[in-house]
Amino acid sequence: xxxxxxxxxxxxxxxxxxxxxxxxxxxxxxxxxxxxxxxxxxxxxxxxxxxxxxxxxxxxxxxxxxxxxxxxxxxxxxxxxxxxxxxxxxxxxxxxxxxxxxxxxxxxxxxxxxxxxxxxxxxxxxxxxxxxxxxxxxxxxxxxxxxxxxxxxxxxxxxxxxxxxxxxxxxxxxxxxxxxxxxxxxxxxxxxxxxxxxxxxxxxxxxxxxxxxxxxxxxxxxxxxxxxxxxxxxxxxxxxxxxxxxxxxxxxxxxxxxxxxxxxxxxxxxxxxxxxxxxxxxxxxxxxxxxxxxxxxxxxxxxxxxxxxxxxxxxxxxxxxxxxxxxxxxxxxxxxxx
Numbered sequence: 001x002x003x004x005x006x007x008x009x010x011x012x013x014x015x016x017x018x019x020x021x022x023x024x025x026x027x028x029x030x031x032x033x034x035x036x037x038x039x040x041x042x043x044x045x046x047x048x049x050x051x052x053x054x055x056x057x058x059x060x061x062x063x064x065x066x067x068x069x070x071x072x073x074x075x076x077x078x079x080x081x082x083x084x085x086x087x088x089x090x091x092x093x094x095x096x097x098x099x100x101x102x103x104x105x106x107x108x109x110x111x112x113x114x115x116x117x118x119x120x121x122x123x124x125x126x127x128x129x130x131x132x133x134x135x136x137x138x139x140x141x142x143x144x145x146x147x148x149x150x151x152x153x154x155x156x157x158x159x160x161x162x163x164x165x166x167x168x169x170x171x172x173x174x175x176x177x178x179x180x181x182x183x184x185x186x187x188x189x190x191x192x193x194x195x196x197x198x199x200x201x202x203x204x205x206x207x208x209x210x211x212x213x214x215x216x217x218x219x220x221x222x223x224x225x226x227x228x229x230x231x232x233x234x235x236x237x238x239x240x241x242x243x244x245x246x247x248x249x250x251x252x253x254x255x256x257x258x259x260x261x262x263x264x265x266x267x268x269x270x271x272x273x274x275x276x277x278x279x280x281x282x283x284x285x286x287x288x289x290x291x292x293x294x295x296x297x298x299x300x301x302x303x304x305x306x307x308x309x310x311x312x313x314x315x316x317x318x319x320x321x322x323x324x325x326x327x328x329x330x331x332x333x334x335x336x337x338x
Contacts, residue, residue, distance in 0.1 A: 015269035017212035017312070020204050024218030024234075027200050030077060031218070048077050065091050067288075070258075073240045075220045081179075082244065086253040090293050102292070103150050104157075106250035111154035118155075194234075198225065201232045212274045212312045213267065222263050224278060224306050231276060231310055236263050240286060247296040255293045258286040259302045274312040 012019045025031035031045035053072050060068035067087050074083045089098065114133070121130035137144035161168075201214035205228070215233045222236025242256040262281035267274065285302075 011208075011211070014212070014267060015272055015274045016210075017274050018208065018210045019213045019215060019267055019274070020201075020208065020211045021215045024197065024216035027197055027216075028076075028218060045077060048080070052080075063092060067091055070240060070242070073220075073242050073258075074256075075242075079242075079244060082254060083242070083256055086256055089253045090255070090290055098292075102252070103146075104154055105252045107147070107150050108154055108251045109249070111151050111158060114151050115155055115158065194219070194221065194223065194225075197234070198227060198232055201227055201230070205230050213276065215265075215267075222261055222303070222306065224265070224276065224310055226310070229312075231312060233265055233267075233276060235265060236261055238262055241302075243300045243302060245297045245300050248298060249296070252296055255289065255297045257297075257300055257302075258288050260285060261303050263306075270311075272313075276310040276312070278306050278308055278310075 010021050012021060025045070026033070028045070029043075031043050033041070033043060033046075035041040056068045056071045060066050071080065071083070074080050117129045117133060120126040137148050140147065197214075197216060197219070204214055205211055211230065213231045213233055214227075215235065217235045217237070219234060220237035220239065220241060221234055223232075223234045225232045241259050241261060243259065245255045245257055247254065260283040262283050264279050264281075266277040266279065268277070269275070
């Protein structure tokens, strides 16, 4: 079967209204193709997919664990550097080196506090906190001596970093500016990304009054969002999804929690109305996180509930009314062991 893509045929008629359908990459600055088909005008996302994502799948089995193939699930792609650092630390790094580094990284914030307490004691401003801290370490015996050693090493490291912080600051800022220019780093919040598509849908609704629903994909985040008297639908993804989560303490790499949200939407006419049904296909979350990753983080809330059915009147423009009970992710949140 020969399938042709025609950009002009993005609208479908349902119940005397129009459903606007697009992939959504044209709203993403890293993936938009202003000159579609021109190999010299391909966006950064094209090169990431062609030269990084596809290659990573072939190399994945060479790792300690078969994790590199999941690079296709990292969205937005600006999280790829952060994800690679996380996977190297929790998966590829030598276990001996990793667990030797964990105490220093966990107590890094405590070391900063210790420097402040030590400074107050040396200056004679307030000696009581330092005396209490030293007494506590003595009470802990061997554990206290170990903590004292870790703090000493961290203080030395922090001192050295402080001495070179000024040139490092300008160097790091320049590197980050360069990476951001190439679209490789960003701190966009998923809700901010979603807002971009909501605004795009508003523009479509304003230009085409008969459009009842704006349907897109690309971001891999399923949602059904009422906008005025219309609806914005994201079809989600059947790929594994990764949720970035910061550690609760210390300066260790962030953890990416895996999950599935398999779903589909059905848009049909019912008594001159546009009806959007949302269906969930149950599937267990992957049991891939190590014990260390689970201990260092809190499990995130994976997904917001989506109504089973949303109705848009086909003739008079009234706000869409959700019907039925919200769908909650039925799969188990247990992430399993290492």
